[in-house]
Amino acid sequence: MSADTVGARAEPTAPLAWSGTADAADTADVAADAVRRPETAPSALRRLLTSRALRTHGGTVAGVVILAVLLWRMGTGVFLDGLRRIDGPTLLVALGIGAVTTVFSAWRWALVARGLRIRLPLGPAVADYYRSLFLNAALPGGILGDVHRAVRHGQSAGDVGRGVRAVVLERTAGQIALAVAGAGVLLTLPSPVMDEVRHLAPLVLLAGAGALAVVLAVRMNGSAGPARGGRIRALLAEAREGLLSRRNGPGVALSSLVVLAGHLGMFVVAARVAGSTASVPALLPIAVLALLAMGLPLNVGGWGPREGVTAWAFGAAGLGAGTGFAVSVVYGVLSFVAALPGLAVLVARWYTGLRADAAEKTAEPAYAETVPSPEAIEAIEAIEAFETFAASAVSSEKYVPKESARLARSSFPFSADPREGRPMTPESV
Numbered sequence: 001m002s003a004d005t006v007g008a009r010a011e012p013t014a015p016l017a018w019s020g021t022a023d024a025a026d027t028a029d030v031a032a033d034a035v036r037r038p039e040t041a042p043s044a045l046r047r048l049l050t051s052r053a054l055r056t057h058g059g060t061v062a063g064v065v066i067l068a069v070l071l072w073r074m075g076t077g078v079f080l081d082g083l084r085r086i087d088g089p090t091l092l093v094a095l096g097i098g099a100v101t102t103v104f105s106a107w108r109w110a111l112v113a114r115g116l117r118i119r120l121p122l123g124p125a126v127a128d129y130y131r132s133l134f135l136n137a138a139l140p141g142g143i144l145g146d147v148h149r150a151v152r153h154g155q156s157a158g159d160v161g162r163g164v165r166a167v168v169l170e171r172t173a174g175q176i177a178l179a180v181a182g183a184g185v186l187l188t189l190p191s192p193v194m195d196e197v198r199h200l201a202p203l204v205l206l207a208g209a210g211a212l213a214v215v216l217a218v219r220m221n222g223s224a225g226p227a228r229g230g231r232i233r234a235l236l237a238e239a240r241e242g243l244l245s246r247r248n249g250p251g252v253a254l255s256s257l258v259v260l261a262g263h264l265g266m267f268v269v270a271a272r273v274a275g276s277t278a279s280v281p282a283l284l285p286i287a288v289l290a291l292l293a294m295g296l297p298l299n300v301g302g303w304g305p306r307e308g309v310t311a312w313a314f315g316a317a318g319l320g321a322g323t324g325f326a327v328s329v330v331y332g333v334l335s336f337v338a339a340l341p342g343l344a345v346l347v348a349r350w351y352t353g354l355r356a357d358a359a360e361k362t363a364e365p366a367y368a369e370t371v372p373s374p375e376a377i378e379a380i381e382a383i384e385a386f387e388t389f390a391a392s393a394v395s396s397e398k399y400v401p402k403e404s405a406r407l408a409r410s411s412f413p414f415s416a417d418p419r420e421g422r423p424m425t426p427e428s429v
Contacts, residue, residue, distance in 0.1 A: 066304040078322045082329035098338025101262035108255035113166045115242030118157045127345045134342025137301050169242045177256035182288040270331035286313040
């Protein structure tokens with residue numbers, strides 16, 4: 001084997017190209033120097049920030065860190081005290097509020113899907129929404145249930161992209177309602193927390209406006225061709241039809257307000273269960289901040305930023321940071337209980353799928369389940385070859401004319417042999 005052949009085979013995996021006259025020792029020294037060369041700090045940090053593991057698990061790690069800091073600063077006694085205060089009637093109230101918010105959320109999803117020309121009945125929408133809420137509460141990240149709901153609905157409708165866009169628009173409608181109502185609450189209701197928020201609001205607005213201007217400038221000066229512009233216009237048209245059309249707009253707005261009122265009511269119930277005696281106007285701004293914090297993708301099933309923001313808001317309002325942490329704990333438990341019907345939907349769908357698979361297996365014929373061995377295949381092929389050979393032999397013997405017949409056909413008819421069935425001449429007699 002030549003050196004060129006070795007180099008050609010080693011090229012896909014070796015970092016250095018081999019030549020026909022290259023020395024193996026020199027190549028090994030160069031490779032060792034490349035391995036010993038240290039990686040610069042900026043490149044290592046860039047590689048860490050853009051790694052897939054950080055994008056996948058960064059939010060979960062951040063939520064765990066926030067909870068660990070809160071437990072370290074306030075102790076586990078506050079956490080356990082919030083859990084002990086939850087009783088049976090409170091769980092029933094949570095289930096009732098969760099039923100109302102889930103049904104109206106599913107109705108909003110069905111309206112948006114109809115605007116995107118996707119069929120989605122209300123009954124299956126409620127079941128799928130319950131399942132997504134349970135997955136959001138039980139799995140890290142807080143959005144895996146929505147992803148599952150979007151993909152499954154898109155697959156059943158025959159258009160995964162449109163199904164995903166329907167879920168994104170439905171969740172966007174809820175966030176818009178929260179932002180609009182939250183801005184009204186934060187700017188009108190008096191609270192010590194709002195004084196600090198008002199100081200930060202201009203800076204936040206300026207930062208948001210600057211970021212929006214940068215994004216628009218990049219979009220306008222970039223290499224966005226007509227195709228990308230057409231896609232953006234199509235997305236905006238779908239958003240306008242799904243959220244703001246005369247047919248869907250009132251229903252989407254009403255359902256979003258009912259869902260937001262249900263979440264705020266759940267927070268007030270959690271505050272009362274945790275022992276807070278603050279008035280409802282004093283609790284509403286804190287509840288809005290907690291709901292906004294829940295939208296951050298830095299949580300573990302919704303836990304993390306909500307507890308930190310609630311504890312800070314209660315402390316700033318003079319209501320006690322420990323009480324705020326207990327309220328957030330009770331709210332998290334009540335939200336999980338409100339999503340528990342999704343577990344029943346998940347189990348029912350799983351059991352139905354198992355029964356369908358069992359029915360398909362029993363409906364298949366028995367011979368379809370057996371796979372012949374290689375020896376059996378060879379025997380079958382040998383038998384088929386023998387049958388083909390025998391059939392060809394028989395056909396050639398049956399239909400190929402005999403030698404005497406060929407001679408008879410080539411001679412004069414009256415000189416044929418009597419055995420051929422032809423007229424005989426006097427000489428033959």
